[in-house]
Every structure is written in C-alpha cells, then in structure tokens.
Amino acid sequence: xxxxxxxxxxxxxxxxxxxxxxxxxxxxxxxxxxxxxxxxxxxxxxxxxxxxxxxxxxxxxxxxxxxxxxxxxxxxxxxxxxxxxxxxxxxxxxxxxxxxxxxxxxxxxxxxxxxxxxxxxxxxxxxxxxxxxxxxxxxxxxxxxxxxxxxxxxxxxxxxxxxxxxxxxxxxxxxxx
Amino acid sequence: xxxxxxxxxxxxxxxxxxxxxxxxxxxxxxxxxxxxxxxxxxxxxxxxxxxxxxxxxxxxxxxxxxxxxxxxxxxxxxxxxxxxxxxxxxxxxxxxxxxxxxxxxxxxxxxxxxxxxxxxxxxxxxxxxxxxxxxxxxxxxxxxxxxxxxxxxxxxxxxxxxxxxxxxxxxxxxxxxxxxxxxxxxxxxxxxxxxxxxxxxxxxxxxxxxxxxxxxxxxxxxxxxxxxxxxxxxxxxxxxxxxxxxxxxxxxxxxxxxxxxxxxxxxxxxxxxxxxxxxxxxxxxxxxxxxxxxxxxxxxxxxxxxxxxxxxxxxxxxxxxxxxxxxxxxxxxxxxxxxxxxxxxxxxxxxxxxxxxxxxxxxxxxxxxxxxxxxxxxxxxxxxxxxxxxxxxxxxxxxxxxxxxxxxxxxxxxxxxxxxxxxxxxxxxxxxxxxxxxxxxxxxxxxxxxxxxxxxxxxxxxxxxxxxxxxxxxxxxxxxxxxxxxxxxxxxxxxxxxxxxxxxxxxxxxxxxxxxxxxxxxxxxxxxxxxxxxxxxxxxxxxxxxxxxxxxxxxxxxxxxxxxxxxxxxxxxxxxxxxxxxxxxxxxxxxxxxxxxxxxxxxxxxxxxxxxxxxxxxxxxxxxxxxxxxxxxxxxxxxxxxx
Numbered sequence: 001x002x003x004x005x006x007x008x009x010x011x012x013x014x015x016x017x018x019x020x021x022x023x024x025x026x027x028x029x030x031x032x033x034x035x036x037x038x039x040x041x042x043x044x045x046x047x048x049x050x051x052x053x054x055x056x057x058x059x060x061x062x063x064x065x066x067x068x069x070x071x072x073x074x075x076x077x078x079x080x081x082x083x084x085x086x087x088x089x090x091x092x093x094x095x096x097x098x099x100x101x102x103x104x105x106x107x108x109x110x111x112x113x114x115x116x117x118x119x120x121x122x123x124x125x126x127x128x129x130x131x132x133x134x135x136x137x138x139x140x141x142x143x144x145x146x147x148x149x150x151x152x153x154x155x156x157x158x159x160x161x162x163x164x165x166x167x168x169x170x171x172x173x174x175x176x177x
Numbered sequence: 178x179x180x181x182x183x184x185x186x187x188x189x190x191x192x193x194x195x196x197x198x199x200x201x202x203x204x205x206x207x208x209x210x211x212x213x214x215x216x217x218x219x220x221x222x223x224x225x226x227x228x229x230x231x232x233x234x235x236x237x238x239x240x241x242x243x244x245x246x247x248x249x250x251x252x253x254x255x256x257x258x259x260x261x262x263x264x265x266x267x268x269x270x271x272x273x274x275x276x277x278x279x280x281x282x283x284x285x286x287x288x289x290x291x292x293x294x295x296x297x298x299x300x301x302x303x304x305x306x307x308x309x310x311x312x313x314x315x316x317x318x319x320x321x322x323x324x325x326x327x328x329x330x331x332x333x334x335x336x337x338x339x340x341x342x343x344x345x346x347x348x349x350x351x352x353x354x355x356x357x358x359x360x361x362x363x364x365x366x367x368x369x370x371x372x373x374x375x376x377x378x379x380x381x382x383x384x385x386x387x388x389x390x391x392x393x394x395x396x397x398x399x400x401x402x403x404x405x406x407x408x409x410x411x412x413x414x415x416x417x418x419x420x421x422x423x424x425x426x427x428x429x430x431x432x433x434x435x436x437x438x439x440x441x442x443x444x445x446x447x448x449x450x451x452x453x454x455x456x457x458x459x460x461x462x463x464x465x466x467x468x469x470x471x472x473x474x475x476x477x478x479x480x481x482x483x484x485x486x487x488x489x490x491x492x493x494x495x496x497x498x499x500x501x502x503x504x505x506x507x508x509x510x511x512x513x514x515x516x517x518x519x520x521x522x523x524x525x526x527x528x529x530x531x532x533x534x535x536x537x538x539x540x541x542x543x544x545x546x547x548x549x550x551x552x553x554x555x556x557x558x559x560x561x562x563x564x565x566x567x568x569x570x571x572x573x574x575x576x577x578x579x580x581x582x583x584x585x586x587x588x589x590x591x592x593x594x595x596x597x598x599x600x601x602x603x604x605x606x607x608x609x610x611x612x613x614x615x616x617x618x619x620x621x622x623x624x625x626x627x628x629x630x631x632x633x634x635x636x637x638x639x640x641x642x643x644x645x646x647x648x649x650x651x652x653x654x655x656x657x658x659x660x661x662x663x664x665x666x667x668x669x670x671x672x673x674x675x676x677x678x679x680x681x682x683x684x685x686x687x688x689x690x691x692x693x694x695x696x697x698x699x700x701x702x703x704x705x706x707x708x709x710x711x712x713x714x715x716x717x718x719x720x721x722x723x724x725x726x727x728x729x730x731x732x733x734x735x736x737x738x739x740x741x742x743x744x745x746x747x748x749x750x751x752x753x754x755x756x757x758x759x760x761x762x763x764x765x766x767x768x769x770x771x772x773x774x775x776x777x778x779x780x781x782x783x784x785x786x787x788x789x790x791x792x793x794x795x796x797x798x799x800x801x802x803x804x805x806x807x808x809x810x811x812x813x814x815x816x817x818x819x820x
Contacts (some may be wrong), residue, residue: 009784022395024567024590026787029398030780032563033592033653034553039718040766043773049779050593052650055590063586163619170488170618 003057013071013136017062033170064129065162068155071136077148085149087156093158098166102164106171113173118168125161128154188386190324190710192354192554193316194362194546197305197328197342199258199411200513201539202226204312205547206320212366212544212551215319223539224315227251227385228307230293238311242738246444249438250275252293256413257308259385260289262337263347275436281324302345306513309349319383325712327550329542331386332358332404332569335615336627336657343654352707354553356654359383360390361564362545364399366536371517375506376402378494380524380532381542382487383512385411389491391498391505400565403588405490410483412450412514418479419446419471423461450476454516477519484523491527497588508532513539535607566591572649572657575612577602584649587617594650598664601645605637609645611661631662632670701755708758712749715762718743719769722776729775738772740788741765 004011007023029035031051036044060066069079078084098117105113135151187607194205194212201223214222217239227242230252237245246253250685254276265278265288279290279298287642290298310329316323328351330342339356346353360379367377374394388406392399420442424434431637446462452459458472495502510532518789523531536544549564565589573583576599584597616624630813635643644664651657662669683811719742723735730738741764748761 015677023785025393025395025398025400026784027781028400028590029563030566030784031777032565034563036718039722039768040715040773041762042766042770043777046774046777050781052592052594055593056595059589059593059595089601166617167619169493170623 001053001056002074004052004074006053006057007061009061011071011074013067014133015040015061020058020061024054027054036107064125065155065158068132068136068151068158072148072151072155075148077152079152079155084152084156087160088153091157091160098164099167102158102167102171109175111172111175114168114171118165119166120160121161121164125158125165128158128161133156190322191316191320192324192547192550193320193326194543194548195309195312195326195328195351196359196362196540196543196546197258197308197330197345198226198383198542199256199386199413200226201541202308202312203543204316205540205543207314207547207551212547214540214543215316217315218318223254224308224311226257226308227253227255228257228304230297230299232294234294236307238307246440247437250440251277254291254293255305256385257301257304259409261305261411262335262339262341263289263301265289273439274576276626278762285364302341302348305342305345309346311353313349313351321352324554325352325550327355327357327362327546327553328353329357329359329362329546331381331383331408331813332360332390332401332406334386334387334408335570335625336655338408339655341741343656352551356607357546357549357564358388358390358401358404360388360404360509360511360540360564360657361392361399361401361540361566362543362549362693363509364390364392364394364545365548365564366545367509367533368543376500376504377507377509378491378505378528379509379511380487380491380515381406381511382458382514382520384413384514385409385413387411387487387490389487389494391494391500398563398565399586400590401567402500403494403498404567404569405494406569407486407490410486412512412517414483415450415480415514415517416443416446418483419449419461419476422471422479423463423469427463427467450517454518473518474614480517480519484520488523488527502528505530509541510534510538511541566653566655568593568651568655570615570625571617572651573614573624574647575610575614575621580619581621581624584647585651589651591651591655594644594648596648599645599647600634600641601638601643602640604640606643607635607639607767608633609635609643609661611647611659613649613659627657628659629676630659630661630670632663632668634666634668635663636666638665704755705753705758708755708783709749710761712745712758712762715765716746716749719765722769722772726772726779729779730772732771738765738768741768 002011007020007027009015009023022106028051031047031054032120033044033051036047039047060070071080076125102114102117105117132151132154135147135154191206193215196203196205203222205212205225207213216222217224221240224239227236227239227246229242229245229249231237231245231249242253243255246255257699265280277292279292284752288302290300290302292298313323313326326345326346328342330339334342342356343353354612360381363379363381364377374396377392377394378387379390379392381390386406386408387410390404391402394400415667420439423446425441429438439548442463445463449459449461453471453473453476456473458470461469461471463469503674505528506529508528510521510524515524515532515534515538521532521534531557537640567588568585569587571583572585573581574584574597582597582599585593585595589595599609610629611632612621612629613623613627614621615627616626632645642665646662646664648660648662649657650660660669719738723730727735741761745761748758752758
C-alpha cells in the first residue's frame, strides 16, 4: 500500500498534516461503516476494507517514524530495526546514560528531573524530524546511497527517542498514582 | 405520547440509547428529532445500577434494590460495572465492599462471582443483564416495540470489558447496534443541539470511571483526536474517601467493620457528598447514634488527590492530541460527580475556561446514545453526522525478551487493521506462540494480557527462516480480532479475542435459552425477525443507490438488480424460513456487487477531489484578498485559479 496515494498527497516527508487530516476525515466520512449500515454485505465489506486502508494511511503519515519508513520502503530501501545498520556506538552510549539518569530520577521520585530529561529528548526528536525532511529532499535529487544511509540512521535515532518518551509517560503515571 | 401511538399495533420498532452507568443507568430515544430520557411509572429517569438477589429466586432492580440493600448487603450488587471483565484475582475485586465472592468451579473461567441469596453465584455479566432487562421493560412501556440499542461504555474500557457489556446485552435480549464511547456520546448530544465546529474536551467523571476525550468537530463529523482515562476512578472513590475518614474518626478498625456497617457508612458518605454541593458543612449520622460534622473545605482536601489524578490524565490527552488547552473551544462535563463544585473549579483551572453544563450531566450520555441509535437504525440523517472513534490503548504482541511490539498504536482511528511480520528464534521451531497485549508499557508484565494462542505445524526450518505475519483488526465497536499466518507454508490461525473473562458463544446461547424457557422456536423466530429487518434496510439502501448513482449502471444491470429486489421483497413478506431469507439477501448482494464497487470509487474520488477544490478555493480566497487592490482583475483571477 502507498499511503501517500491513498490519501492523495505528494510523496514527501514534509506534509501539511492539518490538510492531510482533513482529507482523511472526508474519506472517512465517505467510507464510514455507519453509512453502509443498510448496504449489502459485499458493499459493507468493501467499504470496511477501504476505511481500514484509509485509516492505516493516516496512521502512517501522521507519525514521523512510520512516515519515514513508508517513504524508504517506496524507495526500495529495507526498513525495520533488524534490517538496518547498527546504531552509532557513541550515540548508543549516550542513550544508555540518559536512560540511567531517567531510572535514577524515577527511583528518587523526582518528577521535575524526569520532565527535564524528557524536554531535552523532545527537543532532539524535533530537530531530527526537521533534518529528516531535508535529508529526504536531498535523497530524491541525489539518489545517493550515502544520503539514504543518513536517513536510516536518523530514523534509528528517532526510534530511541520515541521509546525514551514512552518510558517517561509510564513513569509520570506511576509517580502520579 | 399521544393515544394514537399507544394503540398503534403496527408501531415500528424504535431504536434506543442506553447509558449503563456505574451508579445509575438510563434509557433514551429520539422523539420528534430530539433525544429524551424515558421515565418509569414514578416519573424517575435514573435507574440505580443496583440488583438484589432475594431468597427464593426473586430479583429486584433499581430503587427497590437500593431499599433492600441495608437488609441484604451481600445480596445487593451495586457499582457492578467496576467488576465487568475483571478476574477474580484482580486488585479491584478486593477493594472496600460488602460482597462475598464465590470460587470458580473447575473448568470455569476466572471471572468474578458474587455469592448471593444463599448458594447462588452470579457473574457481573448476569448482574448487568438484569439492569438492561429492567431498562428494556421501561422502554417497552413507553414505546411498545423496542428495536436495537446503542449502549455506551467508557472510552477507556478494554476489550474484556467491552465484550462483557455485549454479552450482558445479549443475555437481556437486546440487539446491540453499537457500543459507543461515553464521551463521544456526550459530544453528540451537545453537537446536535449547538451545531458547532471546533475542538472540544469531554471531562467525564462518573461513579466509577474517569475519561477525558479530545474531539474535533468538523461539519458534522466528530473525530476523536485522543482519549485517556482511568477505569477505576470516580465518584465512588469520593464516597470511599469520606467513609474511610468517618470510620477512622469513629475508631472502627478493620476487624470491627461488618458488611452492614460499611454499607451504612458508604451511604452516609454519599449523602454528605451530595449535601456539600450546596452546603458548607454537613453532619453525618453514623451508626451507634454518633454525629460527625464535615466541612466542605475538608471534603475538598480529601478528594484533592483524586482530582490531581484526573489532571495528569487530561494533560496526557492534550499532549497526544498535539494541542494546547488554550486552543479548545469548549469543555463538556459529564457524569454526576461533576456536580461537585470542587470538580468544576478544578476543571476550569486545568483548561483555563469555564466548562459547559447546559445538559444534565447525568443524562447527556444516554441522550447522545439515543441520537446515535436513531442514526444507525437508518431513520436519521446519517449523511450529516458521523463519529470517527479511536482505540484508547495500544495493541501489540510479545516478542523476545518479554518486550511488547506495538502493532496498533493508541488513538488509531477505527475500524483499523495492521500487519507485522516476525520470525522464529530457534532452529526447527514448529510452533509460534502469539501473545496479544494491550497497554503502553515496554515490558509484557506491565501490560494487560488479552489472549494467547499457538500457531502450530510450521515445518522445521533454521531460525529466522519462517515468516510469521500477525494481523490485528479492530472493528467499529473497538473489538479486536487477531490472525496469524506463516507465509512460506500458508498455515493460518485466527482468534477473535474473547478474553479469558468473557463468555464464549455457547455459554451465552445456553444462558439465553434458560432465560427464555422456550428454546429452538424462539431462536428461529428471532433469526427470521432479524433477517426481515436486514432485508428492509438493504432494499431501502438499494433503491436509494439506484436513484442517486443510476448513471453508473451498465446495460441490463438495473433489470438484474430490480429482479433480485422483488424476490427479496417477496421473501421478506411471505417466508418464515430464515434460510430462504438469507439466500434472497445474498442473491441481491451478488447482483449489486459490481455496481457497489463503482459507487465506492466515485465516493472516494469525490472525497479527495472535494479536498483539493477546498484547498484551491482557500488559496483563491487569499489571492482575492490581495487582488482587491487591483479590483479589475479580481473575477478573472478567481475563475482561473479555481480551474
């Protein structure tokens, strides 16, 4: 499936998400199961399959990581953590340190420290997302393997940040309860 | 209701909306395009969600059950919703309450079982079915003939809890048109009355559950941006906080707390909470003729931790929706507990605006459910109003090292499906265990286990060679189905996730038969009735499709479709054979298949095209603004731009 085609938007990383969301909403309106409540079983099935596809496309495009993965796949680059090159050891070491700092903040129930660690990572995630946009544009013009590798590396970083922030959410819940 | 309607023997079935609440339940329907709640013979709208099992087999529901609670504390089940879909070993089951629990017999699922009326044991599903039955009767008294029902559930209800709710409805003999998330229902009730576009938050603090939902309202479409909640937090916890305080002041330690005492003090706590809505202090009359005064300020202190918990859930939901509180156009309050002044103050502070309270917070959910039921039953304006809901919790499967791989992230729009591919970890692994989990945490142990099954019969291969595709599909009710398939061999297995606490189909059927005391005949009659309703719906939809999209028909197609329509119409009028009705429905389905596909493509093209035209028009509007200075060229530019 090409989520860009499904939602009728150009194949690029930088998207106007509000406009894409609006298109998604209009398609969902046209395909929603409620509108087919009285339809024949096969029509209901078709509409359901289309609605599922439209929702999947939106789920992919609205997410910076899934969107990058989809673009790479369409460019014929294998994605998925076990198929990508290993992360840079320095980066891994740094993430390990950040995780340890997070675990310490959790152990001492220090919510401000947890939040400040999260803020740092959120900023880095935003920066990488911006870089990804540029990298994808370069990639399209240069079509270079080096450029692609840079994209994949950034994608890997983004995954680490995502997991870190999910852990932060879980810790916030725990400390709030 | 007029006399004519009461005596109309051919009154069509009316769809109803049901709010199956923790503390109170109620039923509503749409009358003259306005949702109204249905009152009982005492003109009361709220039915307390209480059921008393009396010695001798009688069952009392609602206010009668509450009146019997003091005499039969163990046999009167209140707040049963809190136990829905929970295991007997769940911490929630062991919280403060007067009940006695029965152990599961060998072979029975690990469901909570209340021991009532001597040696009877009932599950939360059966207790809920009693409440639904009472609501159905109340609706029948008003409407004669009740059609399908939309039943609301907290957005945060997990799969087990949703399934249990559906099971209860089936036991009560109700056709479930849809399970609807409570906050979405509330927005529907408000949206229809106000016809507003914008961003809304629904803050729903009920008896036992808390939900917050961030919604976009856009031209009749309600889209859920994010949801959050806590299925074990509500007004009951305020009562408990007061009760704990009272018991401590009285010097009762745990050993001296009899079920009767706990029940009395909880009732007294609830009364105190209600009184403090309007009064500054209240005197609680507690057992052994003691009187304890409680100031509102002290009460607010007692519940502050509960409010803080709702606050952190709200902040998370806003973050998930990627919006700041300041961008909201309104905050809707739902649930009786939002009557507490401290809650309203806290919400106003949290969101930076005064919440909307125009509709009775106890009724708003049922009213919204009635609106949705009317839309689904096909009588309403389904072209205008739709709900785009999301899954509240991420769904994933266990991968190596006790880690969860998320297949569908939370806040994905439903219906949805996703496939993830895995491989084997060991050489010659012939089975692959699929462990389905729900939740946001990284580790399996911190999430809720929904189902486990093993895909067997994979031929021996080196590790990493087998390719296992796992597909998750969530339907419009938010219920999950899982399919696993080994790609190289095509071996496949699927489960619809009937979590360990739900009832299997055979059990429901058996309980249904026991309840009906009639057996086969009734089920057959019911199937015929269901097929007839479906036939009518399909015939109406087909006629409409032929009228609006007739230009898409190919030569001879209209004739084939019309013949199939006539055959189905005849069958629906004359036949009592469910098999014949079913095949007539299928025949029409076959005849319209290709036509339906073309209509679908047209609808999709319209939706995407409409967007492009919109976007262009916006640009043109903008260009027109700039162009105002060169007024002469305005019209030309506009036409040119829109093309």
